[in-house]
Amino acid sequence: MSLQLQRRARGARAFAAVGVTLALVLGACGIGPGDGGSPAATNSGGDPVGGGEPAGVLNFTNWPLYIDQDDDGSSPTIQDFEEETGIDVTYSEAIQDNSSFFGTIQPQLQAGQDTGHDIIVVTDWMIGNMIALGYLEPIDVDRDIPNFAANAADKYKERSYDPGNQYSVPYQSGITGIGYNPALVDEEITSLSQLFDPEFIQKYCGQIGMFSEMRDVISLALLYNGVTPEEATIEDVEAAQEVLLEQAECVRGYYGNEYADDLANGSLAITMAWSGDIFQLQFDNPDLQFVVPDEGGILWTDNMAIPKGAAHPNDALAMMNYLYEPEVAAQVAEWVNYITPVPGAQDVIRENAEAAEAEGDTETAEYLRAVAESPLVFPTDDMLSRLHSYKVLDEDEERRWAELFQEVVSG
Amino acid sequence: MLGWLRRHSGVVPYLFLLPGGLWLIAFFVVPLITTASVALQEGSLATGYRLTFNFGIFPEAVGRWDTQLLRSLQYGLIVTVLAMLIGYPMAYTIAFRGGRYKNILLLLVILPFFTSFIIRTISWKFILADQGFVLGTLKEIGLLDQGFRLLATPVAVISGITYNFLPFVVLPLYVALERIDPRLIEAATDLYASRLQAFLRVTLPLSISGVFAASLLSFIPAVGDYLNAELLGSRNETMIGNVIQRLFLVNRDYPEAAALSLILMAGILVSIFFYIRLLRGQELTV
Numbered sequence: 001m002s003l004q005l006q007r008r009a010r011g012a013r014a015f016a017a018v019g020v021t022l023a024l025v026l027g028a029c030g031i032g033p034g035d036g037g038s039p040a041a042t043n044s045g046g047d048p049v050g051g052g053e054p055a056g057v058l059n060f061t062n063w064p065l066y067i068d069q070d071d072d073g074s075s076p077t078i079q080d081f082e083e084e085t086g087i088d089v090t091y092s093e094a095i096q097d098n099s100s101f102f103g104t105i106q107p108q109l110q111a112g113q114d115t116g117h118d119i120i121v122v123t124d125w126m127i128g129n130m131i132a133l134g135y136l137e138p139i140d141v142d143r144d145i146p147n148f149a150a151n152a153a154d155k156y157k158e159r160s161y162d163p164g165n166q167y168s169v170p171y172q173s174g175i176t177g178i179g180y181n182p183a184l185v186d187e188e189i190t191s192l193s194q195l196f197d198p199e200f201i202q203k204y205c206g207q208i209g210m211f212s213e214m215r216d217v218i219s220l221a222l223l224y225n226g227v228t229p230e231e232a233t234i235e236d237v238e239a240a241q242e243v244l245l246e247q248a249e250c251v252r253g254y255y256g257n258e259y260a261d262d263l264a265n266g267s268l269a270i271t272m273a274w275s276g277d278i279f280q281l282q283f284d285n286p287d288l289q290f291v292v293p294d295e296g297g298i299l300w301t302d303n304m305a306i307p308k309g310a311a312h313p314n315d316a317l318a319m320m321n322y323l324y325e326p327e328v329a330a331q332v333a334e335w336v337n338y339i340t341p342v343p344g345a346q347d348v349i350r351e352n353a354e355a356a357e358a359e360g361d362t363e364t365a366e367y368l369r370a371v372a373e374s375p376l377v378f379p380t381d382d383m384l385s386r387l388h389s390y391k392v393l394d395e396d397e398e399r400r401w402a403e404l405f406q407e408v409v410s411g
Numbered sequence: 412m413l414g415w416l417r418r419h420s421g422v423v424p425y426l427f428l429l430p431g432g433l434w435l436i437a438f439f440v441v442p443l444i445t446t447a448s449v450a451l452q453e454g455s456l457a458t459g460y461r462l463t464f465n466f467g468i469f470p471e472a473v474g475r476w477d478t479q480l481l482r483s484l485q486y487g488l489i490v491t492v493l494a495m496l497i498g499y500p501m502a503y504t505i506a507f508r509g510g511r512y513k514n515i516l517l518l519l520v521i522l523p524f525f526t527s528f529i530i531r532t533i534s535w536k537f538i539l540a541d542q543g544f545v546l547g548t549l550k551e552i553g554l555l556d557q558g559f560r561l562l563a564t565p566v567a568v569i570s571g572i573t574y575n576f577l578p579f580v581v582l583p584l585y586v587a588l589e590r591i592d593p594r595l596i597e598a599a600t601d602l603y604a605s606r607l608q609a610f611l612r613v614t615l616p617l618s619i620s621g622v623f624a625a626s627l628l629s630f631i632p633a634v635g636d637y638l639n640a641e642l643l644g645s646r647n648e649t650m651i652g653n654v655i656q657r658l659f660l661v662n663r664d665y666p667e668a669a670a671l672s673l674i675l676m677a678g679i680l681v682s683i684f685f686y687i688r689l690l691r692g693q694e695l696t697v
Contacts, residue, residue: 097661099660099661099662099663100660100661102663103659103660103661103663104660106456106663132457133456133457205558206558206560206563206645207541212661248646249647251645251646252562252563252645253563253645253646254646262540265537265540265541265542265543266540266541266542266543266547267540267541267542267560267562395455395457399455402661402662402664403662406654406657406658406662408646409646409649409657410476410479410646410649410653410654410657411478411645411646411647411648411649
C-alpha cells in the first residue's frame with residue numbers, strides 16, 4: 001500500500017467545465033421560504049384543524065420538570081387522561097430551549113412534513129415567530145377547547161403574540177429570576193448585582209450559571225443596567241452585552257433546562273433560574289432557593305400548539321381541553337409550581353389541603369397551602385408589578401441580538 | 412451477462428466500486444455541494460434565501476471565529492499527541508506481549524463502544540461534578556481546595572476527546588505492529604542494536620503507516636468535535652463545532668454556519684497536507 005501523494009496534471013478545459021457545472025449546481029439547490037406556499041398565504045387562510053374523532057394516539061412534547069410525576073416517574077395527569085379518553089399518550093421531555101428545539105423541527109416544517117409532535121410547548125415569542133412562518137395549525141378554541149373559554153384567566157385570552165387565540169393556548173407561565181444553593185453561597189441573594197457584578201462573582205467564579213435563551217439572558221442584563229427590557233434600544237443591548245462579556249469569564253455554562261442538574265449536583269452556586277424548577281429540585285435538596293431580584297424579573301408564558309402537518313390534531317385538542325379543567329390544572333400546579341392559566345385551580349388546591357389535613361397528613365396539607373398562597377404560583381399584584389415581558393423583536397433586531405449574544409456564549 | 416463481463420473484464424473493478432461510489436456521491440458530494448451553495452446565499456428564514464455568490468462570508472467568518480478555529484486545531488493536535496502517547500504502548504503491548512490474551516485485550520479496547528458515546532461523556536459529568544463523589548470526597552478530606560474543579564476546564568475537554576477517540580488510535584496501531592515479523596527485531600539485536608535502537612530503527616519505521624492512520628483518525632474527528640466541549644467545557648473551551656452547531660440550530664444563520672463548515676474542512680486538509688509532507692521523509696509503505 002503506498003500513500004504517496006500523486007500530482008496529476010489536469011487539462012485547463014476540464015477544470016473550466018467543472019467550474020461551470022459547479023456554478024449551475026450551486027444555483028439549483030437553494031433554501032426556499034417554506035415550500036408549500038408563502039407564509040402570508042398559509043397563515044391567513046386555512047380551516048382550523050379538529051372537530052373530528054380522536055385517533056387514539058398523541059405525541060406530547062414538553063420541557064423537562066414540567067408536569068406532575070409520581071414516585072415511578074410517570075405522570076398521574078397523563079395516566080388519568082389516557083384512562084378517561086382511551087388515547088395512548090407518548091409524553092417526551094425533548095425541549096431544552098426554544099431556539100434549539102425549533103432548529104430541529106424547522107426542516108420538516110419547511111418541507112411540509114409531520115414533525116412527529118402533536119403538541120409542542122414553546123414560549124410566547126416563539127409562538128409569534130412560528131405563526132408568522134405558517135408553521136402552526138389554526139385551531140378553533142370555542143369549538144374544541146370549551147374549557148379554555150370557561151376556565152382561563154381573562155388576561156390569557158388576550159395575548160399579543162396570538163390575537164384571538166387562533167393557534168395556541170397557554171400551558172404555564174413562569175418567572176425568570178435567580179436560583180442559588182445556600183450551602184455554597186455565604187450571603188442571601190437578592191439582587192442582580194450578585195449575578196453580574198464582576199467583583200462580587202469573583203468569589204463564585206466558575207460556579208455561575210446562565211441560560212442559552214437569548215431573550216432571558218439579555219433581558220436580565222438590561223434590568224441590571226436599569227433599562228426596561230420591553231423598551232430596550234440596540235444601544236442598550238450593546239451595553240448589556242458588555243455586562244455579559246465581563247461576567248462571562250466566571251460563567252460555567254450557558255444552559256438549557258439542564259442547568260437544574262448542575263444546580264442540584266452542586267456544580268452551580270448562583271444561576272439564572274425558572275421559578276417552578278427550583279421548587280421541584282427542593283424535593284431532593286430543600287435548601288435551594290429562588291428569588292425574583294430587586295431589579296425585577298421576567299414573566300413569560302409557554303403555550304401549547306399543534307405544529308403544521310401533525311398527525312393527531314383531534315387528540316391534541318382533547319388534551320388541551322383536559323388540561324383546562326380546574327382539578328387537572330391544580331394537580332399540575334401542585335407539582336410544577338409554575339403559574340397556572342386556570343385561576344380556579346387555587347381553590348381546588350386549598351380544598352386538597354383541607355382534605356389532606358382531615359386525613360391527618362399535615363405535611364402534605366402544609367405544602368399544598370404554601371403552593372396555594374405562593375406569589376410565584378398565584379402572583380399577587382405586588383409581584384406582577386415587578387415583572388417584565390420580553391421585547392417584541394423585528395427581524396433586524398432579532399438578528400443583531402443573536403449576533404451579540406453568540407459572541408457572549410462562544411468565548 | 413457473464414459472457415459479456417468475461418469479454419470486458421476491465422469493467423469489473425469499476426462495478427465493484429459502484430456501490431461505494433454511489434454512496435459517496437449521495438452522502439458526500441451532494442451534501443458538500445449543498446453546503447457550498449448555502450454558504451454563498453443571503454437571506455432569512457422568513458424571506459427565503461437567494462444565491463448571491465457572497466464570497467465575502469469566508470473572510471468574515473474567519474475573522475469572527477478565529478479564536479475558536481485555532482483552539483479547535485490546537486485541541487486536535489494535543490489530543491492526537493496524547494492519544495498516541497497512551498495508545499502506542501497499549502497497541503505495542505497487545506501486539507508483542509499479548510500472547511493468548513490478545514483477543515480479550517482487543518475486546519477490552521472496543522468495549523466502551525457498547526455504550527453510547529453521549530452516555531459515556533455525560534457519565535463523566537456526574538463522576539467529576541464539583542461536589543460529586545470524586546472531587547467532593549477529596550475536598551472533604553482537605554486534599555483539594557473548595558473552589559477546585561475539573562469540569563468546565565480545557566483539561567476536562569481535552570481528556571474527554573482523548574478518551575473518546577483512543578480506540579481509533581489503538582486499533583490501526585495494533586494492526587500495523589501485529590504485522591511486523593518479530594524475527595526482524597531479533598535480527599537487529601543480533602546485529603548489536605540495543606533494544607532502543609531496534610525499536611527506533613526497525614519497529615517504529617515499520618509501524619509508521621499505522622501511526623499515520625491513527626493520527627488522522629483522531630485528529631480529524633477531534634477538531635470537529637463539539638460534544639465534549641458542550642458537555643464538559645464552558646464558554647472558554649468553545650470549539651468551532653459548537654459555533655457551527657449554534658449557528659445552524661439556534662441562530663439559524665445557515666450561510667455563516669455552512670461557510671464555517673467549509674473553512675473547517677479546508678483547515679483540516681491543509682493540516683493533513685503538512686503532516687504528509689512531514690512524514691514523507693519516512694517510508695510510508697508496508
